[in-house]
Amino acid sequence: MREMLTGGPLDVLTGDYLAELTMLILGRDRLKDPGLGYAKTFVRQLEDSLALVHEQGVRIVANAGGLNPAGLADAVRGLAAKAGIPVSVAHVEGDDLMPYEEGALTANAYLGGAGITACLRAGADVVVTGRVTDAALVSGPAAWWFDWAADDWDRLAGAVVAGHVLECGTQATGGNYAFFTAHDVRRPGFPLAEISEDGSAVITKHPGTGGAVTPGTVTAQLLYETQGARYLGPDVTARLDTVRLTAAAADRVRVTGVRGEAPPDTLKVGVTRIGGWRNEVVFVLTGLDIDAKAALVREQLAELLAGVETATWTLARTDHEDADTEETASALLRLVVRDPSPDRVGRALTSAAVELALGSYPGFHVTAPPGPAQPYGVFTSAPIAATAVPHTAVLPDGTRLPVPAPPPRQPAAEPGEDAHPVTAAKNPASPTPPQAPGSPHGPANPAHPQPAPITRAPLGTVAGARSGDKGGDANIGVWVESAPAWDWLLRTLTVDTLRTLLPETAELPVARHELPHLRALNFTVTGILGAGVASGHRFDPQAKALGEWLRARRLDIPTDLLPTPEGTLARRLDIPTDLLPTPEGTRP
Secondary structure, three states, X not given: OHHHHHHOXXXXXXXXXXXXXXXXXXXXXXXXXXXXXXXXXXXXXXXXHHHHHHHHOOEEEEOOOOOOHHHHHHHHHHHHHHHOOOOOEEEEEOOEOOOOOOOEEEEEEOEOOHHHHHHXXXXXXXXXXXXXXXXXXXXXXXXXXXXXXXXXXXXHHHHHHHHHHXXXXXXXXXXXXXXXXXXXXXXXXXXXXXXXXXXXXXXXXXXXXXXXXXXXXXXXXXXXOOOOOEEOOOOOEEEHHHOEEEEEEOOEEEEEOOEEEOOOOEXXXXXXXXXEEEEEEEEEEEOOOHHHHHHHHHHHHHHHHOOOOEEEEEEEOOOOOOOOOOHHHEEEEEEEEEEOOOOOOOHHHHHHHHOOOOOOOOOOEEOOOOOOOEEEEEEEEEEEEHHHOOOEEEOOOOOEEEOOOOOOOOOOOOOOOOOOOOOOOOOOOOOOOOOOOOOOOOOOOOOOOOOOOEEEEEHHHOOEEEEEEEOOEEEEEEEOOOHHHHHHHHHHOOHHHHHHHOHHHOOOOEEEEEEHHHOEEEEEEOOOOOOOHHHOOOOOOOOOOHHHHHHHOEEEEEHHHOOOOOOOOOOOOOOOHHHOOOOOOEEO
C-alpha cells in the first residue's frame, strides 16, 4: 500500500483480499470470535499508510471486510480517531446469506460495484466491502468518477476488464508469467489502470518499479480464471472476445473495444463448509525397485485403510537412473486419507504408517513425523435471483441505502463487426477450420501440397499459458504472439489434443473457447479439482501450474514458428533428412 501511495499519482487505491480459501479461513475465525471475520492485514497496512491517504486525497476501496464489513469499518474509524486523521468511512453489505443451509460455514453472494459507487458518491474516503466480485473494486469507482448509468454496458465492461487485469496484482506486471526470462521480474511493481470516460484504459505501473507491462503480461492475466468468452458479472457481461490490446509505449498497454451486455438476472453464491478430516504421509523410495517398494507399502497398510472413506495413493517418479545425489535417486509415494471422523484418519493411522520403518522396504523413511488429522473445506456455488439479495450501501452518516439490481435484460442486439461470436464448447474429431488468408502453413498449390517442415518441441516454445481455479474446475488460457502462430494454434490445440497432452483431463468435461483478438484459447476443465482448493484434492490444488505442464508437453510444431536465433530449436537450413535427430528432435 505504501509503495503504491509513494510511487506516483493515484485517485483510487483498491485492494482484493478475498478468495475461496480465504472465506473458509475467515469463517473459522468467526466461529472463534464473532467480532472477527475480516482481513486483519488490511488494518495493519492502513495503520502504516492512513496519513498518506489523507494527505494525497486518495480514496481506498477494498473487499477486506470479508464476513464482517461493518466490523472492519468500525476498526478503520477507530484507527483514524486514534491517529487524529479525519476519515469518512462507508461499507457495503448484504452479501452474507447465512444461515444458508445445513452444514454451511459461509454463504456469500458475489455483489457488483454499484454499492461502492453509492458510497463514493456520498463522500466516503474509505469503502470496505464483503464479498464483491474482484473486478467490482475497479468498476464501482469508475462508475462514480464518470457518473455512468447502470446500463452503460460498454463502459462498465471496459472497467470490468481493467479490474480483472488489476485484481491479482503483479500477475499483470510479469509475475507468474510464462516468458518470465524476458524481463527482470525479481520485484515487479503493482499495476494500475488509467481509465477513460469511454471505458477504455491504459494498463501501466509506477515509474521505476520492476517487472514489465506488455500485451503478453496483460493477456496472461485476462485469461486467468475465466470461463468462456462472456465474462459474467453482477453489473455487466463483458465480452472478452472483443478486447483489443495495443502497446502504447514502454510499460503501457491500451485496452479498447470492449463490448458489454446486460448481466444475468442471478448472482453467484459461494458456499464453504467443513468437508471432513484429512491426513497424509509421504514415503521416500530410493534407488532400485521403486514400483515394488510402493506396492509393498500399499499391501502393508491395506487392512488399516479398509475402514477409511477415501485413501488416495500417488507415486511421483522424481527419481533419476544412476543419480549422483540421494535426493535425485528418490521417488515420493504420497498417501492422502479423508474421512468424516478425525479418529479414523488421526495420529493413530499416521503413527501406524511410520511404525513400518523397520519391517518394510529397504531405505524406509518419510518426509514428516506422524501428525493429527486436519479439517478440510469444500467450496460449492449456486445461483440466486439478484433481487433476492439485500445489496446495501451503508453511507458515512449511517444511512442505509438499498442498491437496486441492474435494469432488466433487453433483447440481445447483434454484435458489431468487431465482435467475434462466442464459440461454444466443442470437441472436433477432425479440426479443419477454414484456412486463414495468406496462411503460411497451407498448401501453396492444392493439387501438389508441400508439407511444411515440423519440429517435435514443447508447446511453450511458441505459446504462453496461465491457469487457475474456479471451485472444483480449472481453466487454462493459452496464447501466442503472431498471426501465423495463432493460425496454427487454432487448428492444432483442440479439446482432443488437450486431453492427449494432459491425460489427467481425458475423462473430464472440457470446453474450448476462442478469443481471436487476443490470439488465445481458453479451456475449462470441469471437476479436476474435486471439491475445490480447501479440500486438497490434487497435487496442485488450485491448478496454478496446469498451464506450465501443458507448455512442457511436446507436439509437432511448424519449424518456421520456432524462435531463432537465440533459443533455436531448428535452424532454417537445408539439412539432409537422414541427418535429423529422431524421435525427440526435428522430423521431416
